[in-house]
Amino acid sequence: MNTAENAYQMYIDLIDSTIISYNGPFDAQVLSVIAENIEYSLSNNPRVSKKLFKIFIELAQNISYYSAERQKNDEGNLYGVGILMLREFKDHYSFSTGNLIEKKHILPVIQKCETINILDRQKLRQYKRKLRNMPSGVPGGGNIGLVQVALTADYPLEYSVVPVDDENSFYILNVRVNKN
Amino acid sequence: MENLEIEGSHKNFFIPTVSFNAKTGICEISGESFLEDTVEFYKQIVEWLERYIDEVKGPIAFIVKLSYFNTSTSRSLLDILNLLKDYEDEGGEVVVNWHFDENDVDMEEDIDDYIIDTGLDINKIPY
Numbered sequence: 286m287n288t289a290e291n292a293y294q295m296y297i298d299l300i301d302s303t304i305i306s307y308n309g310p311f312d313a314q315v316l317s318v319i320a321e322n323i324e325y326s327l328s329n330n331p332r333v334s335k336k337l338f339k340i341f342i343e344l345a346q347n348i349s350y351y352s353a354e355r356q357k358n359d360e361g362n363l364y365g366v367g368i369l370m371l372r373e374f375k376d377h378y379s380f381s382t383g384n385l386i387e388k389k390h391i392l393p394v395i396q397k398c399e400t401i402n403i404l405d406r407q408k409l410r411q412y413k414r415k416l417r418n419m420p421s422g423v424p425g426g427g428n429i430g431l432v433q434v435a436l437t438a439d440y441p442l443e444y445s446v447v448p449v450d451d452e453n454s455f456y457i458l459n460v461r462v463n464k465n
Numbered sequence: 466m467e468n469l470e471i472e473g474s475h476k477n478f479f480i481p482t483v484s485f486n487a488k489t490g491i492c493e494i495s496g497e498s499f500l501e502d503t504v505e506f507y508k509q510i511v512e513w514l515e516r517y518i519d520e521v522k523g524p525i526a527f528i529v530k531l532s533y534f535n536t537s538t539s540r541s542l543l544d545i546l547n548l549l550k551d552y553e554d555e556g557g558e559v560v561v562n563w564h565f566d567e568n569d570v571d572m573e574e575d576i577d578d579y580i581i582d583t584g585l586d587i588n589k590i591p592y
Contacts, residue, residue: 313477313478313501314477316477317476317477317478332568335533335569336571338533339533339535339571342499342535343535343536346535346537410574410578413578414578414581414582417539417540417543417582418543418582428536429536429539429540430536433536433539436571436574437571
């Protein structure tokens with residue numbers, strides 16, 4: 286295949302697999318519309334639908350609170366901006382999110398992801414309980430959203446951080462959920 | 466003392482239905498919990514319970530029928546359960562009944578984690 290055909294195939298694959306894609310501020314209205322879409326698109330599989338819904342809420346709230354790029358919604362409130370995609374593959378669904386993150390927050394976020402990925406389920410539950418007993422609101426600190434995401438997905442977190450400029454990087458997170 | 470009644474809704478945010486009875490001590494929370502300001506919402510519940518413990522000093526049956534709650538809510542639920550455990554330790558009569566969908570393995574784990582965390586005897590009631 287030449288480059289044009291490759292690009293076309295990529296386009297077709299993306300269109301075919303994508304259930305939801307969004308780019309913009311994560312305010313209450315957006316959360317509500319996407320949450321409804323998830324429930325509707327997966328109404329034939331309530332167990333997985335619930336898992337995806339739970340994961341979505343935590344991922345979206347993380348973007349809303351912690352994205353370094355912020356934008357006013359119609360009501361004038363500031364919300365974090367990011368991208369989110371939900372795609373369907375043969376045996377799993379995949380959530381991908383991306384948002385800008387300040388350089389100083391990269392290390393705590395990576396450490397959090399690494400910690401989550403080396404723990405087995407029992408240890409992860411212990412970690413969640415430990416964090417829940419700590420004060421919240423510190424990036425990479427007491428926030429248990431990501432731990433809950435890993436517990437719900439039952440898969441390691443896939444993440445990467447791409448440098449953007451002197452102040453910010455782009456933080457990408459991918460979460461898989463098996464269909465069965 | 467007044468009862469605490471909050472009508473639940475499932476719109477932009479999910480507000481749980483709250484029905485706390487000051488005469489019987491039966492305090493039920495049901496529905497789903499995903500709120501714009503979780504701390505503010507649960508503050509009124511904790512304050513009601515503190516007043517009940519202080520003034521009425523009666524038994525409390527805390528009935529949980531939440532089919533979904535986010536992680537912010539899970540912190541507030543821990544605050545409530547810790548308050549009930551303190552009351553029990555001081556001689557108060559406390560029963561906690563937690564109803565959950567028997568297919569919801571994650572929810573059952575959540576309840577188990579609350580039992581470990583608080584030391585309360587929580588009755589798990591599958592439906």
